[in-house]
Amino acid sequence: MTSLQLSAKEEMLETFLDAAARGDLSQVSTLLSNTPSLINQTGHSGWTALMLAARNGHHHVAEKLLLFGCDKFSVNSSSQTAYDIATFWGHRHIAGLLGRAADGCGRILPGADLHPHENYFSRETLDRQSGRRTDKVWLEAKQSDSETVYLLFSNLSPMVRTVCSGNTEQGDMKLCLFRFEEVKDLLQKPSTVTIFLGIEKTKSPSSSSSSEKAESLSEPPVWFAINTDEDAAALLERCREKNCSFPRSPNRDLLKLSEEEAGVVAQARSVLAWHSRYSFCPTCGGATKMEEGGYKRSCLNSECRSLQGVHNTCYPRVDPVVIMLVIHPDGNQCLLGRKKVFPVRMFSCLAGFVEPGETLEEAVRRETEEESGVTVGPVQYVSCQPWPMPSNLMIGCLAVAVSTDIKVDEKEIEEARWFPRQQVIDSLFRGDRSVFVIPPRQTIAHQLVRHWICMNSNL
Ligand SMILES: NC(=O)c1ccc[n+]([C@@H]2O[C@H](COP(=O)([O-])OP(=O)(O)OC[C@H]3O[C@@H](n4cnc5c(N)ncnc54)[C@H](O)[C@@H]3O)[C@@H](O)[C@H]2O)c1
Ligand SMILES: [Mg+2]
Ligand SMILES: [Mg+2]
Ligand SMILES: [Mg+2]
Ligand SMILES: [Zn+2]
Structure with missing residues (x-):
């Protein structure tokens, strides 16, 4: 084989991988029909077409690749499968496609039979x-x-x-x-x-x-x-x-x-x-009336400022809360805390309300520091959950700590600890309650911990 032929082959592979990464279904299909051997090949990044489609959320491409019989269990240099990649980047529809338990994925990925990142309270029927x-x-x-x-x-x-x-x-x-x-x-x-x-x-x-x-x-x-x-x-x-x-x-x-x-x-x-x-107007204290099928309240005082322009006081509230699983710099422990009101031995992710003029990343860093004394570096969004108590939106993140000493804010947190991965797996999958108890599956705290464990399940 000449070097010219080789580079033409390589070029075709890179075109194929690029089409998968961009979500170009028709180009992926054409290239695969002409050259079926492309299906499980990796380019210089070490990623397959399925991994790239999973990374960028291209459901149709992932579906097509599976139809052509691609290997969904191959791993990249970080030992991640396409499922791990889709889960990490929050593409739950693709994770659902790749994680169906029927073909043995459940054996490899303990969380695969649960709709990943479809948090409780979030299904829109x-x-x-x-x-x-x-x-x-x-x-x-x-x-x-x-x-x-x-x-x-x-x-x-x-x-x-x-x-x-x-x-x-x-x-x-x-x-x-x-x-x-x-x-x-x-x-x-x-x-x-x-x-x-x-x-x-x-x-x-x-x-x-x-x-x-x-x-x-x-x-x-x-x-x-x-x-x-x-x-x-x-x-x-x-x-x-x-x-x-x-x-x-x-x-x-x-x-x-x-x-x-x-x-x-x-x-x-x-x-x-x-x-x-909010039965009274937050601007003037006057009486209000309900409008728009319950999605608006308007002030009955014709002089009220809230009747000029659009005012957020007239619309239902959503209070954003960050909830974060903080990972130890060694990658093998996570930080969980308990409030006095929690049931015995229950530990959960740290959480706190986002403040005005604050980004989600900053809220994660501030609340973690306030509640545990731990300093956080990179922050990654994972998934969110409406929490109707009464109207929080829980924004679930993974964060990496850059310091490890714990000093809890005793007003809010009774205790915070680094938990080794093995203890978390024992509590999560083996139901071992001897060290600590994790919140129920309906909470995003539980799903964040599961997400972290599954992300690394085949490392
Ligand atoms: N679904 C889950 O897995 C999960 C897990 C943990 C917490 N939560 C929810 O997240 C919420 C926030 O967590 P936290 O209590 O740790 O927050 P936090 O750490 O910010 O502390 C709460 C305190 O913040 C103040 N506060 C600021 N803004 C507020 C607002 N808009 N509403 C109420 N209080 C406000 C109050 O003084 C309150 O006592 C909790 O109320 C809880 O319902 C859900
Ligand atoms: Mg808190
Ligand atoms: Mg707090
Ligand atoms: Mg707070
Ligand atoms: Zn008013």
Whole structure:
């Protein structure tokens, strides 16, 4: 083989890898059809096409490469598979594609059977249809539609019934769903707050049969949530189901819902909580009225500054919180802390509210330093989680420490420690509670720790 031929081959390989990295599906397909041997080859970076597609979030390219039979278990010089790369960069749709347990990935990657980075409270089962919020006529018509679904909240807790599914995805609690006829008297009461949540997402047309297609011509059901101050016991009698209740401890009880229902509750509870806390205008203290299906409050005082221009006081709040898993400079230990209120032996990631005029990276560094005395260098975003207690957005990061001495802020943290990887694996995968207990899987703290362990699972 001449050197000219060799470089032509190399050039083709680099073109192929570049197409995968850019997400150019048609070029990837053409090159593979002509030269199937390209599929698992690595370029000078030591990365395969699948790794590059996984790095840059190109789902279609990853799918095509798998279809052509590429090897998803090959590793780069840092011993990362394409799955590890997709997970690290937060491309959960690709991680899901690569991590399906059926083909043995679960054996290699302990977390592969759990949707990576699809955090609890984050599944969107409703299409929010924000454009409809200003359409009063449509909203009113939908409120009395017999297909419309209502969730009933009392004191910001949704009515649920206890079930024993035995399946963590399905949950041990189910939302009680109501129809217009069952709640129409509540809708008339001035103290009731009713918000529009969205319409049920339709299934993809290609997967539906012809009878389903005819059905889908009518609009899918619309969902609303109601918060009422009516007597809770009387409200429970409205439900046809048994074992109904309004959970007393949202922090604990709302974690028992299915992934789908948790997503709806995250949205509903945060917006309802905003209405219950912001009934007066933050600018002039005047009375306000609800608008836009519950996504706006406007001041009734015609002189109020908040009526001129756009003001964030008129819209529902989201409070950003950084939550970080701080990794020791040796790469093999992580920093976890415990608050006095935590259950015995539970340690979690450090967390704190982002302050005005602060970047996420700075908030991670400041809160870590305040709470543990540890100085942090590089910060990497991983994934986020709506946390409706009442309306936090937990922004999950990995961070690397540049100092290791711990000095806790005793006002907030009782103890913080470096935990070796082995102890974390024992607690996370073997359920060993002798050293420490990790928060439940529904928390982003748990998922960050899992992410760190899985990232390095085949090192
Ligand atoms: N889902 C999870 O895995 C997870 C884990 C840890 C914490 N959290 C949530 O993150 C939140 C913040 O964490 P933290 O308590 O460590 O924060 P933090 O370290 O900033 O300390 C909290 C204190 O900050 C002050 N504060 C500043 N802005 C605030 C705001 N907008 N709302 C309330 N208090 C504010 C208050 O004095 C409060 O006591 C907690 O309330 C908790 O609900 C969730
Ligand atoms: Mg904190
Ligand atoms: Mg703090
Ligand atoms: Mg703080
Ligand atoms: Zn006002």
